[in-house]
Amino acid sequence: MNPNDFSYTSYGGLLRILQRSRVDLCFRDFTEGNTENNFFILRHDVDYSPEAALMMAELETDLEIKATYFVLFSSPYYNLLSEEYVLFPKKLIELGHEVGLHYDLGAMGKGVHDENLLDRLSLEIDLLSRLAGSDVKSIARHESSSSGPDPFQETEFTNASDDRYTKQISYFSDSCGAWRDDFVEHLSKGDFPMQMQLLIHPLFWAPTSLSRWETLDAFAQNRVNDLLTRVQQRKEMWRNHAGVIQHERRAKRAMF
Numbered sequence: 001m002n003p004n005d006f007s008y009t010s011y012g013g014l015l016r017i018l019q020r021s022r023v024d025l026c027f028r029d030f031t032e033g034n035t036e037n038n039f040f041i042l043r044h045d046v047d048y049s050p051e052a053a054l055m056m057a058e059l060e061t062d063l064e065i066k067a068t069y070f071v072l073f074s075s076p077y078y079n080l081l082s083e084e085y086v087l088f089p090k091k092l093i094e095l096g097h098e099v100g101l102h103y104d105l106g107a108m109g110k111g112v113h114d115e116n117l118l119d120r121l122s123l124e125i126d127l128l129s130r131l132a133g134s135d136v137k138s139i140a141r142h143e144s145s146s147s148g149p150d151p152f153q154e155t156e157f158t159n160a161s162d163d164r165y166t167k168q169i170s171y172f173s174d175s176c177g178a179w180r181d182d183f184v185e186h187l188s189k190g191d192f193p194m195q196m197q198l199l200i201h202p203l204f205w206a207p208t209s210l211s212r213w214e215t216l217d218a219f220a221q222n223r224v225n226d227l228l229t230r231v232q233q234r235k236e237m238w239r240n241h242a243g244v245i246q247h248e249r250r251a252k253r254a255m256f
């Protein structure tokens with residue numbers, strides 16, 4: 001097992017090590033008054049690909065592990081209200097996971113005055129709760145390393161970047177497909193802390209080992225292929241459209 005290869009086999013091995021002497025918790029467990037001493041919180045930020053997130057969610061469900069998936073309304077790569085992804089939050093709940101809101105202050109702040117940001121957060125929470133069929137209780141900031149204060153640090157929701165989950169317990173992340181801090185050292189010694197948050201981005205993990213660059217290129221190529229297929233289907237539809245055929249005939253007759 002080598003977590004540097006970002007393969008599902010290694011991911012499964014890592015989860016088995018963590019679950020050996022720790023209880024897997026979601027952020028909502030803290031809202032409900034968790035009392036476990038030894039635990040790990042498995043967090044996923046879905047920045048790019050609901051498909052990759054669902055594959056990871058199924059793998060975790062098979063291992064009887066639950067995680068909190070934070071999803072974005074403002075991702076440039078997927079639309080939670082589109083026919084393709086509207087059931088995504090509900091599927092995560094059905095697999096036994098928690099769904100939280102991944103909020104993007106950059107997008108939310110455009111055209112919204114500061115005093116209305118909390119209203120905007122409530123709107124997104126309400127909508128996501130409806131899509132998931134389950135009350136959303138947890139939130140996590142997108143691009144949390146970007147500058148500026150976080151107006152949602154103190155709300156009624158559990159915030160994944162609160163000191164309680166990032167400083168008072170150990171916190172590890174695979175952001176950019178690169179392990180931070182001493183994660184791999186802990187792994188090689190088998191001495192992970194007994195209270196920790198582990199942030200995993202599903203896009204970087206795959207059935208076979210790929211570099212982060214190959215993963216990103218494959219993701220981009222898939223999106224390009226999807227777009228070309230959609231445009232091709234639209235062209236076919238328009239070629240056979242009575243209005244278009246009529247217009248083309250008329251345009252031809254009007255030519256000098």
Ligand SMILES: [Zn+2]
Nearest residue numbers: 045047142143
């Ligand atoms: Zn993010």
